Amino acid sequence: MLPIDEAAHSNRWRRRHPVDKAVLGLGLTVLAISLPPWPGAVLVLVTALVLLTGPAGVPGRRLWRAYRVPLGFCVTGAATLLVRVGGPGGFVALADDGPVRAGELLLRTSAASLGVLLFAFTTPMSDLLPRLVRAGVPAPVVDVALVTYRMSFLLLDSLRLIRQAQAARLGHTTRAATWRSLGGLGATAFVRAFDRAARLQAGLAGRGYDGTLRVLVPEARVSAPFTAASLALLAALTVLALVLERPLS
Known part of the structure; x- marks a missing residue:
């Protein structure tokens, strides 16, 4: 079993309804994309990391084993913004604003990836599908x-x-x-x-298959307090990011 599936079946939020975790995880992903990279994406990244290793109870080593793959793609994509092709500086030269753009892209993508992983690490596919x-x-x-x-x-x-x-x-x-x-x-x-x-x-x-696989789904209900707390957290992150917004330079 892959590390992400092991964590999805053994975390503390295993019995929660997928909607509860989707509101939180996918909400963090949307904030990582829409808020300013600094400090919005940083706040989202830290929040997702704290939630995963704290309340959700995902081991840090298992989280790193799964997170390093998308993080590698994030770093690779950001590195391409450090250079430019063509122009007076030669065929390949360092971009003037490359480090700033690369840093912003890396913050956005790494935070968004961790938001998606928050949902994936806490929701087994057997519960979701x-x-x-x-x-x-x-x-x-x-x-x-x-x-x-x-x-x-x-x-x-x-x-x-x-x-x-x-x-x-x-x-x-x-x-x-x-x-x-x-x-x-x-x-x-x-x-x-x-x-x-x-x-x-x-x-x-x-077994008389008629075109539909019938499986037992664990009983779970959408938790109004959990969803409300998730929405409140997302709103607080949005306000805090807009208040603390500073240019990344």
Whole structure:
């Protein structure tokens, strides 16, 4: 299981309704995009970090393992603003306002990513996807998402087992052996994926599948106090960011 899924099933907000966490997490994401980078994005980033490691109870190491991937994309995207192509300075030269723009973009994207992760780290897909049908999403779309989500973990587990077996047979000792093992890994995973899909289809047919996957959804209600507190926090962050707004320079 991926770190983000482990946290989603073990955090303190696990039993809360997805709407509660969507208001907070996605609200922080909207603020990170719409408020000034300084101090708006910084306030959003710190708030999301405190909520995740505090009330939600997500371990810091697990959070970092998942956050470093989108953070890498944020850094890569911001780095491109440091240079300009063409102009009197040469084919490639440092942009005059590059550091400021790069800093603003990095603050916005990193804070927005953490806002999305707040929702993802506290809401298992098994709680979210079945409720999308009630929200108006077509049932076949939700069924495909559920099956894809489940099959993804089975495929990752198969890849891990195959790779361990190859390593135990000295399949990665040389570069040539590594390439052969990689080819075998892809071929075996491809065959196993089709085999699991066929068995899944046969199992569903044997259970009278009629086009809809019926699953048990944990009972949860939207908490008015939690939602009100989330909206109050978002409003307070907005006011504080506008009051403390200063140019990033």
